[in-house]
Amino acid sequence: MSQPAMGPILIINPNSSETVTEGLREALAGFNSAGGPPIECLTIEKGPPGVVTQRHVDEAALHTAEVIEKRSDAAAYILACYSQPGLDLARSITTRPVYGIQDAGVLSALALADMFGVIAVAEASIPRHLRNLRRLGVDQRLAGEVALAGSVSVAESGHGEQSYALLLQAAQKLKVMGAGAIVLGCAGMSGHRTRLAAEIACPVIDPTQAAVAMAFGNLVTGQG
Amino acid sequence: MSQPAMGPILIINPNSSETVTEGLREALAGFNSAGGPPIECLTIEKGPPGVVTQRHVDEAALHTAEVIEKRSDAAAYILACYSQPGLDLARSITTRPVYGIQDAGVLSALALADMFGVIAVAEASIPRHLRNLRRLGVDQRLAGEVALAGSVSVAESGHGEQSYALLLQAAQKLKVMGAGAIVLGCAGMSGHRTRLAAEIACPVIDPTQAAVAMAFGNLVTGQG
Amino acid sequence: MSQPAMGPILIINPNSSETVTEGLREALAGFNSAGGPPIECLTIEKGPPGVVTQRHVDEAALHTAEVIEKRSDAAAYILACYSQPGLDLARSITTRPVYGIQDAGVLSALALADMFGVIAVAEASIPRHLRNLRRLGVDQRLAGEVALAGSVSVAESGHGEQSYALLLQAAQKLKVMGAGAIVLGCAGMSGHRTRLAAEIACPVIDPTQAAVAMAFGNLVTGQG
Amino acid sequence: MSQPAMGPILIINPNSSETVTEGLREALAGFNSAGGPPIECLTIEKGPPGVVTQRHVDEAALHTAEVIEKRSDAAAYILACYSQPGLDLARSITTRPVYGIQDAGVLSALALADMFGVIAVAEASIPRHLRNLRRLGVDQRLAGEVALAGSVSVAESGHGEQSYALLLQAAQKLKVMGAGAIVLGCAGMSGHRTRLAAEIACPVIDPTQAAVAMAFGNLVTGQG
Amino acid sequence: MSQPAMGPILIINPNSSETVTEGLREALAGFNSAGGPPIECLTIEKGPPGVVTQRHVDEAALHTAEVIEKRSDAAAYILACYSQPGLDLARSITTRPVYGIQDAGVLSALALADMFGVIAVAEASIPRHLRNLRRLGVDQRLAGEVALAGSVSVAESGHGEQSYALLLQAAQKLKVMGAGAIVLGCAGMSGHRTRLAAEIACPVIDPTQAAVAMAFGNLVTGQG
Amino acid sequence: MSQPAMGPILIINPNSSETVTEGLREALAGFNSAGGPPIECLTIEKGPPGVVTQRHVDEAALHTAEVIEKRSDAAAYILACYSQPGLDLARSITTRPVYGIQDAGVLSALALADMFGVIAVAEASIPRHLRNLRRLGVDQRLAGEVALAGSVSVAESGHGEQSYALLLQAAQKLKVMGAGAIVLGCAGMSGHRTRLAAEIACPVIDPTQAAVAMAFGNLVTGQG
Structure with missing residues (x-):
């Protein structure tokens, strides 16, 4: 990567946490x-x-549009x-290029497995996710989407034994439902990815990592 | 990436070129x-x-199975x-993890655009690609697949003005057909990616880069 | 309809026209x-x-959420x-009940014909409409979507000979493409509906009328 | 509606009840x-x-074709x-315009909810309904179809506590299956619609009302 | 086939020709x-x-139901x-077992090719056929359906040079549209099958033969 | 069938049994x-x-390609x-013409019923079969695929009371899941077809028989 002026990959967290x-x-x-483009993560304070x-x-x-225009x-x-x-x-x-992490995460899961599962933080967001899967055109390959059984905040979902136990339980359900790869359905869960993947012996996709990988690959090879 | 022993991402070119x-x-x-895992590209001589x-x-x-077992x-x-x-x-x-570059390339295109197009080296391979798109479940989002108008070998497809001109022509057709991102339908075309993307003002996906990006992202973050 | 207190069907025009x-x-x-519920049409001035x-x-x-909470x-x-x-x-x-006029219009067209067509005000909005058709799950029944050939504002699209001629031209194209019913792809086009339907001898759906009909039917029979 | 000569919306009940x-x-x-077109309901005596x-x-x-020709x-x-x-x-x-009530009912449900459910009078008619949903192209959005648990005639299905209890039980099952709107899968069930919708807090579509609403909307605005 | 009493495969031609x-x-x-079950072809005189x-x-x-009950x-x-x-x-x-020849013909074509085409006797029947393809769930694999360019009766469609020329023309169009197998979209066209298949170098399916083959196979192996 | 030189329908069993x-x-x-073309069944010894x-x-x-070239x-x-x-x-x-027995079997089932089920020899092969159903484009009509509950070899799967009992159990499950026709998901199960079909009162398709029927029908009528 020789060009000095390459701007960062900007990861926009639209919540205030x-x-x-x-x-x-x-x-x-x-x-x-x-050695590629810098990775910069940014919180939207008013979120x-x-x-x-x-x-x-x-x-x-x-809010995100505002950030994009400023940056x-x-x-x-x-x-x-x-x-x-x-x-x-x-x-x-x-x-x-603009990546949404649901799209990037789900599409990355499909590059590894026939059917995928999703772990949602809360039941209420599942219909919203399903609408997007239809928009994306891959709803037929969803093995299932399962919400964490307890009440966990977005920030807590990636830290601590309690949330890990709930993720594990959801992941196990999804394997039974036929998922060959599991997508973490929230940007906050990434802290548990490696441990969870090892324990359930199945690829676990952190959707933000998946999106950054796509953007990164595009850029480090951009000078071809 | 502190763990010394991480093996390479092995890119297997099944032809002998x-x-x-x-x-x-x-x-x-x-x-x-x-600074991530080494990238190692390998030719199958008997291909x-x-x-x-x-x-x-x-x-x-x-042949590829043999390589995988050896490596x-x-x-x-x-x-x-x-x-x-x-x-x-x-x-x-x-x-x-094992990635096929058609799957990875097409899925990466879908992370950037509503409809995608594919440039094939030869007409004869298009039905084979379409069968895989059905298997993958995303055939409804294909704007079109167009073969290079002239006779070009896999090795030539990424080098020289002649093949570039043919790629450009195919890419322009695909844009008219509604493609919002274009996938290079052959591992050999990567040399033209950056130039083509700039000229047609539309994301162009090199499928090998797309697959490596997915694998890379998975591994550099694997120690989370 | 004997109950005195039934609120209106509130039609929210999110533009300021x-x-x-x-x-x-x-x-x-x-x-x-x-004699059913009152029909009330409202402009969002700041739109x-x-x-x-x-x-x-x-x-x-x-803006529409604000209106809904107030009303x-x-x-x-x-x-x-x-x-x-x-x-x-x-x-x-x-x-x-909340109705979106694209959903209501398209679904009403499907109640009358095998394949439907859509007339858009502008080319640029077609991909947005297609995403919604995928979300709705009926994209496979779209014969085609055609934009008005000239530059017409939303407000003009339902009035005058010039815009009528453009609608007619678009509708004729859609019939050739296989549309058995045509949806006006803009709330502003309703003024031309009856004339257009008569001239092309094919059902033409005004999507706002379609949505109001659904809401109206639901309410006048609500006391069953 | 000033034009004196508008014919009725003719609702044809093909059974003799x-x-x-x-x-x-x-x-x-x-x-x-x-004040719109007259609503006329007609029994086919030889049905x-x-x-x-x-x-x-x-x-x-x-039989219905005969009626249509006569009327x-x-x-x-x-x-x-x-x-x-x-x-x-x-x-x-x-x-x-000719409306079938299954098509109109299901399409109206999709204007209100992501997934719909259907209550059938009898198990035996469910495969017939599913064939039509495939023809209509919306089978992927069916949460489920459930038959009344007891033996109820078409005529009884809309009257009395016994049939109401069976409808309620079916509707509750459908909500668990993910239905966001429920279609009454028989012209005879309309008598229970309002009560059922209130009790299960979910839109309930009477398919005949849905079809008439579509036809009515089309006609009262036809003089535009 | 040792059992003496096996009834015929009854081919019901619902027209009077x-x-x-x-x-x-x-x-x-x-x-x-x-040496298998007898093949019996029957005309419905009042058709x-x-x-x-x-x-x-x-x-x-x-009429066909009447025949089935009698036979x-x-x-x-x-x-x-x-x-x-x-x-x-x-x-x-x-x-x-009851076979419809459209279903049997189309499904047999899909056993030989990725995409199929259909030759219809008349334009007017194409929408009816498409509805059935949706019901059957294989409409996405239709390369196209093309009607004979001239006016030909069902009886004439399988005999004579004039109708052969029209079939050939339709078949050639379908090959260009991507059909890898062609279904004759009328029971009357069978006389031209062998010649047409040889000339266009592509499988041509006579749908009645396809249906009888399925029934025959089922019966000659039924004593297995 | 008067032409003396017609070659056989060659059934290639790729295993060595x-x-x-x-x-x-x-x-x-x-x-x-x-009296049609000879039926010749062949074992691949090195399979x-x-x-x-x-x-x-x-x-x-x-191996099969080798056989085809030799024969x-x-x-x-x-x-x-x-x-x-x-x-x-x-x-x-x-x-x-080349027929695969999964394609032929499944397509023949769809000629008889709305939804089909499949009995697999082993759980591990089910994902492979599902990938092919997606490729074939008929996965939405699968009621379910069920593996034999015990460990049975391909050769044993069509003989003896033990394997029959397992097939019966799987078939009964599939009927409950909505299958209107059942495909034997292995070339070795044909010995049980007739008995199973009679006992569960539902068409049972042996996929090899289905494929041979298609080929046979094509050939006995090929001289039209």
């Missing part, structure tokens, strides 16, 4: 040491603690929320 | 400088000059041929 | 004389002159914009 | 008081007590039987 | 000499000269009309 | 007595005892293994 953003930074550290309701999603769409230096944008707020809007205001 | 493999090395160089016929595909399946040190395997010979076989003999 | 809203009032007058860009759509989502007296809500801004949001904040 | 037809009249009374077998359906196709004064025709006997035949002999 | 039935007898002669309109189809449904000795029934009148009705009144 | 081939001969005996692993499948692809006298080829090894390869080296 620095804990979640910090978790993303850790999960994506491997890319940063790689909600977690993107939970549809109103959160729709407000976040406008026109970025080489690529990642919408680091499983509801990918403002994906279409972002694509309408920049010609740089 | 060192020119093609060398083209892959160049196209993937950005990953190698990145055909290009995987063109169905017999080539079916023989290549066994059990690899952390991930990429089948660097758009017909992804032996994908199911490879997955049956290793628990490490 | 009173001309469009007035056009809707005329197009829906037949329902008003019908754009026409919902054209994706930003318009995403801003309109929040909790309504018995049903119609999002009178073919991009149906805020449909999911609206459904998350009220338990009353 | 005046009880069912009378139920339809009550369910559709709201439209009649509306079976209920359209239950496939033979009933196929014989009813010819060429009607502005629109509704085939008020969930198996919509003779839909294609009707459309081949009149240019006026 | 003995010419068509005689053509079927010739086309199916090979099965008769085979129309050709099943062309939807009314013909719906009346034929009842309960048959071991299997073939509805030898591409609109397969009364298929569901037939299956509701006998437990013996 | 003469027991299985002998079973096929018995199952297909009815065709042989029929595995049963095609179980993906490697078996991929090696068998090359260019055959009039049609049947790949008598449910994984249909080498189907695409075979079609690339001969212009004669």
